[in-house]
Each structure stands twice: as structure tokens, then as C-alpha cells.
Amino acid sequence: GESVGLHLPTLSVQEGDNSIINCAYSNSASDYFIWYKQESGKGPQFIIDIRSNMDKRQGQRVTVLLNKTVKHLSLQIAATQPGDSAVYFCAEPWGGKLIFGTGTRLQVFP
Amino acid sequence: EADIYQTPRYLVIGTGKKITLECSQTMGHDKMYWYQQDPGMELHLIHYSYGVNSTEKGDLSSESTVSRIRTEHFPLTLESARPSHTSQYLCASSAGTIRDEQYFGPGTRLTVT
Numbered sequence: 406g407e408s409v410g411l412h413l414p415t416l417s418v419q420e421g422d423n424s425i426i427n428c429a430y431s432n433s434a435s436d437y438f439i440w441y442k443q444e445s446g447k448g449p450q451f452i453i454d455i456r457s458n459m460d461k462r463q464g465q466r467v468t469v470l471l472n473k474t475v476k477h478l479s480l481q482i483a484a485t486q487p488g489d490s491a492v493y494f495c496a497e498p499w500g501g502k503l504i505f506g507t508g509t510r511l512q513v514f515p
Numbered sequence: 516e517a518d519i520y521q522t523p524r525y526l527v528i529g530t531g532k533k534i535t536l537e538c539s540q541t542m543g544h545d546k547m548y549w550y551q552q553d554p555g556m557e558l559h560l561i562h563y564s565y566g567v568n569s570t571e572k573g574d575l576s577s578e579s580t581v582s583r584i585r586t587e588h589f590p591l592t593l594e595s596a597r598p599s600h601t602s603q604y605l606c607a608s609s610a611g612t613i614r615d616e617q618y619f620g621p622g623t624r625l626t627v628t
Contacts, residue, residue: 447619447622448605448606449605449617451616454616494557505558508555508557
């Protein structure tokens, strides 16, 4: 079946630095992607989405980039803060459901 | 803050017991979902519903069952709990199409001894 996968299981960054979390997808027909953030002990929370007719979308301190040529998207967090520590998932609608990637754990240290 | 609730938040139960995990949402969403997630791992869809009296099995085989008698309520039942059922169970809901944001509850962490 189609898959959405993440490159790195854990990313450690220093507070104040920018974070980049990557996601690869395999279905070239995919036209919509979502990033979720899951803090410890909580359910995932929507961060930002992007449609395939866009290369970039910006939110508050977050930017998602989509490269359809290599089937890759990334989530960039500017000026990473301790509150950004969480697991981040990319997700893709497929077959009427959301398919979640493995997840990347972001650790922010002082 | 999304209006979707799960009870209990934590449950430790012995093997063979029947359990029901509760999920309720007050947003009037038609679609509801149950996911199973091991700590720090990906989410696996185990059940979903498109509306009242609609239930479907997800991608991950599960020995649990669900019901959807009311729009706001989507309970998950394990008839006979086993240690292999130890996991976190997350409930979610969404308004309409798959492109609509899924709102997640806080989860139930189940431990079967």
C-alpha cells in the first residue's frame, strides 16, 4: 500500500535554533498533507497543512515545504522553544483515511 | 481546545476482563476514529465510523469492537483483554471529508496484566 515515512526518529536541537523535520511519501498522486504535533500524554494536534498546488505554506513559527519532484515535505520550526518538544507526524489522506508516518521526536535542550 | 473526551485516561486490568473505552465529542462531527499507538510510535487506525450505525475496521487488525448508536459517542470494547492489548488508544473525530482536521482526544493508556 501507499506509505508516508519519516527519515529520523529523533531530532535534538538547542533552544533558539531552527528545527527541520522531514517526511517522504511514495504516492505521486498525493495532493494533501498534514503535520500533527503530539506532546507527551496527549493526543496529536493539527499544526499545518499543505495542498499539492503549493510549494510552501507558513504559519506561526512553522513553515511546511513540499517538493513534489522528490516526493518530500518538511516542517520547519523557527526559534525552537522547549514547548516544541514533542513527536511530529506527517499524514496523508488515502483511501478515505489518514495515513500517519512513523513520527519524529523533537528534543529541545537549553 | 477540542471538545473530545476519553475515559478512563489510565486503566490497569487483568487478563480476560471485558473493558469498554469511552469516547465522546460535542462538535457534532459525523466521522469518528480509533487509533492504537505504542509509546513514541506511529498511529494505527483500528476502527472508524462515518456516522450513526456505520462502523468499519481500520488498517490494523484488532480484536476490539465498536458501536455508533449516537453521533457523539463511539465506544470501543475488548471482550477479553490480553497483555498484547497493552497500548494507548486514541479517539478522534472530524467534520466531513478526509481533508477536514481530525481532533484527537487525550487517549486511554491501557495496561493488561
